[in-house]
Amino acid sequence: MEREWQHEEMQHGAALRRYVAAVWPEFPWQRAFDGFLAEYTPLCDDAHMGPTRALELVARCVVETGTSSLYGMLAAASPEPVLALLAEHIRRDEVRHYKYFFRYFREYREREPVGRTAVLRALWARLREIDAEDERVAFRHVQRQLEPGRAVSQDDYAAFRRRNGAMARRHFPFVTAARMLLRPLLLHDRVERVAVPLLVRGARFTLPD
Numbered sequence: 001m002e003r004e005w006q007h008e009e010m011q012h013g014a015a016l017r018r019y020v021a022a023v024w025p026e027f028p029w030q031r032a033f034d035g036f037l038a039e040y041t042p043l044c045d046d047a048h049m050g051p052t053r054a055l056e057l058v059a060r061c062v063v064e065t066g067t068s069s070l071y072g073m074l075a076a077a078s079p080e081p082v083l084a085l086l087a088e089h090i091r092r093d094e095v096r097h098y099k100y101f102f103r104y105f106r107e108y109r110e111r112e113p114v115g116r117t118a119v120l121r122a123l124w125a126r127l128r129e130i131d132a133e134d135e136r137v138a139f140r141h142v143q144r145q146l147e148p149g150r151a152v153s154q155d156d157y158a159a160f161r162r163r164n165g166a167m168a169r170r171h172f173p174f175v176t177a178a179r180m181l182l183r184p185l186l187l188h189d190r191v192e193r194v195a196v197p198l199l200v201r202g203a204r205f206t207l208p209d
Helices: 005-023 031-046 053-077 079-113 116-146 153-169 174-185 189-206
Strands: none
Touching: 005 031, 031 116, 031 189, 053 079, 053 116, 053 153, 053 174, 079 153, 116 153, 116 174, 174 189
């Protein structure tokens, strides 16, 4: 994690910051980032870790599924070629990170046996956190810089989700994301073939109109 994962994640942030500075120089990136970091850091303490190393690695797989899917969507949707290329490079890194975490999940699962029910709970818990914590915190601090002095409401966040719903329907890699999410459950191939379309249908249903 120190040699590869952390280094590459820092590269992603630096590259995206340079891109924002180039195309949107008036946006106060540092102020937004500092506010986000102050609020988000307490959510990364040991109390928020999985109860076992195997289950924490399940949570890491969820995160990498989300990031790789997000950047894949941006790469497919962006009309701006530099952003599309940058997003595609990051997507590939995130897929590789997923494979890394999944490999170690399987190793730790041999030492810390966990059943599918526990894995499913870990998957669901981290999926909920992405919406309840990660995305909302980031949105809040961007919005505060766009409209200083105005309180950011739940309605603002809901409107943001609605604006992006159409793009997600067209470009989000639903099938790939579903397969990545289900993989830690180690399902039989026949079960997975049934589960993937159901998960995709559910994900599409939850998108805001």
